Amino acid sequence: MKKTSDSVIEKNYQVAKETYAALGVNTDKAILKLSKIPISLHCWQGDDVGGYENTGTGLTGGIQATGNYPGKARTPDELRSDLEMVYSLLPGKHRLALHALYAETGGKRVERTDLRPEHFNNWIGWAKNQKIGLDFNSTFFSHPKSASGFTLSHRDAGIRKFWIEHGIACRRIGDAMGRQLGTPCVNNVWIPDGYKDIPIDRKTPRELLEKSLDAIFAEKLDPRFHLDSVEPKLFGIGSESCVIGSHEFYLAYAAKNKTLFCLDAGHFHPTEVISDKISAVLTFLDEILLHVSRGVRWDSDHVVILTDELEAIAAEVVRNDYLDRVHIGLDFFDASINRVAAWTIGTRCMLKALLIALVEPTAKLREFEIKEDFTSRLAMLEELKTLPVGAVWDYHCAQQGVPVGSRWLDEVKHYEAKVLSKR
Numbered sequence: 336m337k338k339t340s341d342s343v344i345e346k347n348y349q350v351a352k353e354t355y356a357a358l359g360v361n362t363d364k365a366i367l368k369l370s371k372i373p374i375s376l377h378c379w380q381g382d383d384v385g386g387y388e389n390t391g392t393g394l395t396g397g398i399q400a401t402g403n404y405p406g407k408a409r410t411p412d413e414l415r416s417d418l419e420m421v422y423s424l425l426p427g428k429h430r431l432a433l434h435a436l437y438a439e440t441g442g443k444r445v446e447r448t449d450l451r452p453e454h455f456n457n458w459i460g461w462a463k464n465q466k467i468g469l470d471f472n473s474t475f476f477s478h479p480k481s482a483s484g485f486t487l488s489h490r491d492a493g494i495r496k497f498w499i500e501h502g503i504a505c506r507r508i509g510d511a512m513g514r515q516l517g518t519p520c521v522n523n524v525w526i527p528d529g530y531k532d533i534p535i536d537r538k539t540p541r542e543l544l545e546k547s548l549d550a551i552f553a554e555k556l557d558p559r560f561h562l563d564s565v566e567p568k569l570f571g572i573g574s575e576s577c578v579i580g581s582h583e584f585y586l587a588y589a590a591k592n593k594t595l596f597c598l599d600a601g602h603f604h605p606t607e608v609i610s611d612k613i614s615a616v617l618t619f620l621d622e623i624l625l626h627v628s629r630g631v632r633w634d635s636d637h638v639v640i641l642t643d644e645l646e647a648i649a650a651e652v653v654r655n656d657y658l659d660r661v662h663i664g665l666d667f668f669d670a671s672i673n674r675v676a677a678w679t680i681g682t683r684c685m686l687k688a689l690l691i692a693l694v695e696p697t698a699k700l701r702e703f704e705i706k707e708d709f710t711s712r713l714a715m716l717e718e719l720k721t722l723p724v725g726a727v728w729d730y731h732c733a734q735q736g737v738p739v740g741s742r743w744l745d746e747v748k749h750y751e752a753k754v755l756s757k758r
């Protein structure tokens with residue numbers, strides 16, 4: 336296929352710029368703003384949430400990566416190489432979210448309670464070189480001590496203690512990351528705890544979970560380097576009837592304890608959307624974390640694409656001026672396609688959705704709404720959908736020195752032939 340030439344990209348941009356200017360939108364400003372929004376890429380798309388710890392349990396916790404596309408990253412070095420490829424295809428500077436099971440322990444078995452910042456030295460050094468920030472997640476799954484499906488809310492005090500110590504160790508790691516990289520590390524807690532079938536007692540495990548979280552968060556950490564976040568969900572595989580860390584539980588916990596709250600797009604009833612929840616929770620909370628994902632019929636963690644909901648999420652963040660209060664992270668894992676492409680598609684779509692929001696004539700739409708002219712509001716929203724935002728996106732990519740249009744795919748195919756297929 337013939338590729339768009341630079342002069343066409345430039346010409347198309349000038350037309351688009353005039354089109355948007357007629358609506359009072361400055362596209363130069365929009366792309367400048369977009370270039371400063373970091374997306375936190377999730378390391379676990381690169382190896383199907385496997386990690387390099389080898390506890391022998393495989394992936395547990397009621398989440399699942401399906402597919403066996405060749406080329407998955409078998410070592411942290413391979414994962415970093417794949418990530419460098421992805422970052423080279425994205426306009427802007429982004430971040431990386433790690434999970435505790437991506438520690439590098441030099442071949443020694445280090446228990447999760449004993450993980451220390453030094454086990455992430457390679458990651459931190461690499462992040463410094465790449466000039467990217469790191470976020471973190473403690474790992475409460477894929478471990479013999481989570482085999483019962485319970486961790487921080489387990490009735491056994493010994494098991495709870497183990498996971499509390501893991502949580503504490505991870506906060507120190509996150510704090511070290513934040514200090515060394517000079518940007519706050521968002522440290523997210525998600526636990527799988529829950530019952531497959533109808534429990535008699537939902538109260539005791541929730542009370543235990545509160546106590547465990549309090550113990551983990553007891554040590555005060557400087558928010559300039561470290562931010563705590565808690566992530567609820569509706570159900571998992573094997574926890575269909577009751578999840579201990581449910582929405583109400585964590586929303587109340589976050590409000591009371593001033594932690595961040597994580598909204599994962601796949602963690603609600605299928606007709607519920609997180610776009611509608613952002614302003615609701617930010618009326619009361621200072622900051623939130625997003626796990627942008629795409630559930631297909633269930634919390635399936637499909638690759639993020641440019642859906643109406645993705646556009647709505649971006650629009651909520653941009654229209655309400657929440658960019659400083661919303662940490663945008665991704666959370667999907669597809670093992671059925673090229674994993675580097677999966678990351679690239681999802682992140683580029685997230686950025687495109689933000690761009691669409693940034694070139695929206697929001698003031699005009701707001702005016703219609705205030706005047707109760709809902710006819711004009713609807714009409715304009717629909718007209719906006721076919722404006723030439725693609726030309727603005729292409730120009731932005733060209734300006735940032737990253738592939739325009741589907742050219743990125745050629746690079747991924749080349750990388751696949753040269754690197755991934757040899758694994």
Ligand code: RNT
Nearest residue numbers: 379398472525568599666
């Ligand atoms: C699980 C949560 C959680 C995980 C990652 C791997 O349903 O979404 O965020 O996907 O921690």
Ligand code: ZN
Nearest residue numbers: 566599626666
């Ligand atoms: Zn998530």
